[in-house]
Amino acid sequence: GAVVSQHPSWVICKSGTSVKIECRSLDFQATTMFWYRQFPKQSLMLMATSNEGSKATYEQGVEKDKFLINHASLTLSTLTVTSAHPEDSSFYICSARLPTSGQYNEQFFGPGTRLTVL
Amino acid sequence: DAKTTQPPSMDCAEGRAANLPCNHSTISGNEYVYWYRQIHSQGPQYIIHGLKNNETNEMASLIITEDRKSSTLILPHATLRDTAVYYCIVRANDQAGTALIFGKGTTLSVSS
Numbered sequence: 609g610a611v612v613s614q615h616p617s618w619v620i621c622k623s624g625t626s627v628k629i630e631c632r633s634l635d636f637q638a639t640t641m642f643w644y645r646q647f648p649k650q651s652l653m654l655m656a657t658s659n660e661g662s663k664a665t666y667e668q669g670v671e672k673d674k675f676l677i678n679h680a681s682l683t684l685s686t687l688t689v690t691s692a693h694p695e696d697s698s699f700y701i702c703s704a705r706l707p708t709s710g711q712y713n714e715q716f717f718g719p720g721t722r723l724t725v726l
Numbered sequence: 727d728a729k730t731t732q733p734p735s736m737d738c739a740e741g742r743a744a745n746l747p748c749n750h751s752t753i754s755g756n757e758y759v760y761w762y763r764q765i766h767s768q769g770p771q772y773i774i775h776g777l778k779n780n781e782t783n784e785m786a787s788l789i790i791t792e793d794r795k796s797s798t799l800i801l802p803h804a805t806l807r808d809t810a811v812y813y814c815i816v817r818a819n820d821q822a823g824t825a826l827i828f829g830k831g832t833t834l835s836v837s838s
Binding site for chain 2: 642644703718
């Protein structure tokens with residue numbers, strides 16, 4: 609199956625700093641990637657849809673100026689948490705979509721990035 | 727609106743079959759039933775999907791009722807490594823370009 613990686617797998621930062629998380633599709637080109645956030649004991653919540661070469665589409669309630677998404681190539685999308693605060697501590701997961709529409713299991717998930725803001 | 731309903735938790739003894747139910751009474755004719763699971767601190771993993779026929783793969787079996795209003799995911803011989811949150815998602819193929827939306831899922835605990 610297709611492989612999606614995330615880097616880093618975990619990060620600890622001080623409040624007020626910015627953190628960049630990378631999502632890569634390793635063996636396929638992904639025109640669309642999705643970013644999710646998951647708080648402890650809760651389900652995955654969609655944050656935004658990232659399309660290569662265009663601006664990301666954010667879900668209601670997600671601050672686009674705080675969570676900057678860049679999908680500059682068909683294999684890489686980045687999520688930057690700007691001016692991070694403790695309430696941004698969460699598990700961030702990306703998924704990448706195979707370009708062929710209608711294909712089952714067309715989304716593959718990364719292993720997630722654990723962000724802790726002190 | 728929630729499209730699926732799952733029990734919040736289930737227990738299973740190692741080596742026994744785990745049967746995870748999902749109710750999707752408002753499913754449309756063009757919507758498939760997908761199952762994913764998430765092991766603690768990992769990304770979700772695809773398990774299986776089906777439209778109306780029963781399906782089986784190396785991981786699990788999916789039984790869909792004739793009226794398609796409910797389904798059951800069967801792990802035939804559960805192991806400790808099957809402990810995870812299992813998500814049932816209904817989705818049409820014309821939604822292939824959109825994100826998967828996760829409900830609360832069922833936490834399956836497999837014990838020895």
